[in-house]
Structure formats: C-alpha cells, structure tokens
Amino acid sequence: MAVKQQFNSFDEMVSGSEQPLLVDFYADWCGPCQMMAKILDQVKAQVKGEVKIVKIDTERYPQIASQHQIHALPTLVLFNQGQPIDRIEGVLTAEQLVSRIREKIG
Template identity: 35%
Template sequence: MKSTELNSSSFDAALAASTGPVLVDFWAPWCGPCQQLGPVIDQIAAEQQGKALVAKVNVDDARDLAGRYGIRSIPTLIVFRDGQPVQRLQGVQAKERITAALAAA
C-alpha cells in the first residue's frame, strides 16, 4: 500500500475524515532527500493501514498548504491529531523515529 496523495482540494476533508493520527509528508519530485524518504513513507503507510492515514503533499502543486504550515524546507513530516499539527520532523528521518512520532499522536 502506498501513501495517499493529497492536494489543496482534498487535504482538509482527508484530515477531517480520519479517526486516527495522520502523517503528512510535504515533498517535491525534484528533491533528492524526498525521493530517499519516499519508500520509507510507503512502508509506514502499509504497516499503519487501518490505524493511521499516511499521506503526501507535493509542495509545488499545493503552495497554499506549504504556506499554511510554514514549510520552509523539504522533506517535512507533520503528524496531525484531530486536524491539528502535533509534531513536526524535518529532513530525512529514520523509520523508527517517524513511527514513534505517529504512535505518540
């Protein structure tokens, strides 16, 4: 299972519909570290299926979302709970660190 692609029109509805925590990877196709992190995010999506929503937002396509959440560098991972950001991780992170942040939400 791959992560869910979200954009400006689907983002708020997806967060509102989620009953568990939501991990959002803010990324761009031209970003090398983002490409490195991508397979890890997809692994987490597969493992968290039914427990958490794991999504990606392309900052080039959703500049408004990048602005709303103050994304200054990518990759940036934000964990949301009840639609609110509760934790932020910047740069390439170990899978364990990401899953721990998701579990703490």
C-alpha cells in the same frame, strides 16, 4: 505507495479524518524526499490502520505549504483530530518515524 488524492480542501481532509494523518510535504526535485518516500512505504506497512499517510506536492499546492510554514523538504506533519501535533523536518529511519508516531498518538 502512499495515496495521492484529490480533495476539495486540505483543511476539510484533515479535520474530516477519523484517523491521525501523517502528511508528507515533498517536491519531485527533492532528493531527500525520494529517500523519504521509500521509508514511508515501510512505515505505512507498520502503522496500517493506525495512521493514514498523505503526500502533498508543494509545487502543486504552494498555498497549503505556506499555510503550514513548510520551509524545508521533506517535512512531515502529524495531525490528530484536525490539529498538528508533531512536525519532522528531514529524513528519519522507518523505525524512528514509527516510534515517534506511536509516541504522539499513543
């Protein structure tokens, strides 16, 4: 299960993270998001220690979603050292996602 956490500010969390951060922008009503949630559980097991996975509910945090121009759900944004370095819209398999993450942070 990805960690649902409270934070003072999203930017603070992103810039303060020592590990690369994969942010899953989702909504409860979004079917593909629910598929992605299961895939992310598999991915999390494989990239443990390499990347931290965080979920952002776009219904609860619309300002964060608009700040990062999230127009499709699910959208995954990979941050490294506070900067977005990759963005994935839609659903990938766990294998595709893991290799893409490793390629970007390698």
